[in-house]
Amino acid sequence: xxxxxxxxxxxxxxxxxxxxxxxxxxxxxxxxxxxxxxxxxxxxxxxxxxxxxxxxxxxxxxxxxxxxxxxxxxxxxxxxxxxxxxxxxxxxxxxxxxxxxxxxxxxxxxxxxxxxxxxxxxxxxxxxxxxxxxxxxxxxxxxxxxxxxxxxxxxxxxxxxxxxxxxxxxxxxxxxxxxxxxxxxxxxxxxxxxxxxxxxxxxxxxxxxxxxxxxxxxxxxxxxxxxxxxxxxxxxxxxxxxxxxxxxxxxxxxxxxxxxxxxxxxxxxxxxxxxxxxxxxxxxxxxxxxxxxxxxxxxxxxxxxxxxxxxxxxxxxxxxxxxxxxxxxxxxxxxxxxxxxxxxxxxxxxxxxxxxxxxxxxxxxxxxxxxxxxx
Ligand code: NAD
Numbered sequence: 001x002x003x004x005x006x007x008x009x010x011x012x013x014x015x016x017x018x019x020x021x022x023x024x025x026x027x028x029x030x031x032x033x034x035x036x037x038x039x040x041x042x043x044x045x046x047x048x049x050x051x052x053x054x055x056x057x058x059x060x061x062x063x064x065x066x067x068x069x070x071x072x073x074x075x076x077x078x079x080x081x082x083x084x085x086x087x088x089x090x091x092x093x094x095x096x097x098x099x100x101x102x103x104x105x106x107x108x109x110x111x112x113x114x115x116x117x118x119x120x121x122x123x124x125x126x127x128x129x130x131x132x133x134x135x136x137x138x139x140x141x142x143x144x145x146x147x148x149x150x151x152x153x154x155x156x157x158x159x160x161x162x163x164x165x166x167x168x169x170x171x172x173x174x175x176x177x178x179x180x181x182x183x184x185x186x187x188x189x190x191x192x193x194x195x196x197x198x199x200x201x202x203x204x205x206x207x208x209x210x211x212x213x214x215x216x217x218x219x220x221x222x223x224x225x226x227x228x229x230x231x232x233x234x235x236x237x238x239x240x241x242x243x244x245x246x247x248x249x250x251x252x253x254x255x256x257x258x259x260x261x262x263x264x265x266x267x268x269x270x271x272x273x274x275x276x277x278x279x280x281x282x283x284x285x286x287x288x289x290x291x292x293x294x295x296x297x298x299x300x301x302x303x304x305x306x307x308x309x310x311x312x313x314x315x316x317x318x319x320x321x322x323x324x325x326x327x328x329x330x331x332x333x334x335x336x337x338x339x340x341x342x343x344x345x346x347x348x349x350x351x352x353x354x355x356x357x358x359x360x361x362x363x364x365x366x367x368x369x370x371x372x373x374x375x
Contacts, residue, residue: 153308
């Protein structure tokens with residue numbers, strides 16, 4: 001009892017649900033963090049090394065992200081303990097069984113995350129008929145990863161953040177050197193949008209390794225390679241290293257777009273960027289973020305920078321179309337990034353502290369209208 005409640009605080013989590021079906025080896029956990037603002041939206045992550053702790057922290061990130069984005073949704077997350085690369089029929093069985101187990105939780109709206117995709121969401125819709133976002137266009141969805149909804153938000157967060165950088169004071173996106181950790185849906189689209197603004201991609205990493213080329217990596221060529229099922233280390237030019245080398249690459253803008261806790265107290269001194277824009281959820285530990293802030297490195301927190309995906313999901317849930325979603329993402333991410341950075345400058349607090357103040361104030365206000373509080 002004490003163990004499962006170790007993360008409980010005044011915001012949540014409201015419910016932690018174990019899903020288990022031994023005949024197909026389905027092991028999953030759903031965490032519904034806080035639904036004071038509305039039904040929880042949060043993705044389904046499938047990986048062999050997920051954990052309940054990760055799920056609880058990610059569900060909280062979703063509560064904060066939805067609140068900071070001004071969406072009438074709470075936060076939730078599901079983790080499935082399985083290899084995302086299992087054969088498709090096996091994956092379909094796992095996802096359909098999960099959906100079936102969660103059909104009676106109307107306060108939770110499912111969506112894709114690492115290891116799940118639009119097809120998985122279509123199976124869920126077929127199984128339970130409702131409460132799912134991130135569907136393929138053919139099933140009435142907005143293809144979040146294909147259009148690069150999250151990366152579109154990152155690109156705008158970066159543009160707003162640049163004038164707030166202090167070392168050196170402001171720099172322009174054109175010719176800015178960018179390194180991206182994780183070259184999947186978020187990383188690839190971020191590279192694409194930033195290249196359109198004439199930024200130069202100097203480094204990229206995926207689970208196989210990393211590539212560094214100070215003369216600039218051809219973004220389209222790298223995307224084509226990845227789409228052909230290859231790794232960034234198959235890029236013909238540049239210097240190849242192990243995947244963690246990306247943390248120390250010389251660059252102006254560093255974008256984590258892979259796993260949590262990739263910059264910690266153990267490696268934070270290696271980071272050389274002036275601006276860190278968090279595409280992944282919880283990629284930096286609190287200590288690492290504080291250290292970088294004190295060094296003058298601007299860090300735009302995850303739940304402000306990468307909220308494009310959930311804004312898109314919320315728009316899909318409301319029956320909006322792609323162009324409307326992209327417009328709302330641009331507007332919301334720009335406004336919130338500016339709000340947070342102004343507050344951070346004015347009150348001399350970190351951007352994360354400012355973002356927390358913004359999100360928690362909104363959640364607490366919604367909680368004050370409830371008969372209970374967090375649900
Ligand atoms: P994805 O599965 O499409 O891509 C992940 C990429 O990271 C892959 O290229 C993979 O090889 C690489 N990778 C995995 N482990 C790595 C490691 N240790 N070092 C370097 N690279 C590694 O996932 P995605 O949808 O692009 O999501 C990436 C991150 O962004 C996740 O943390 C996710 O929670 C977060 N996020 C995604 C969205 C979205 O819209 N997809 C929205 C908000 C946040």
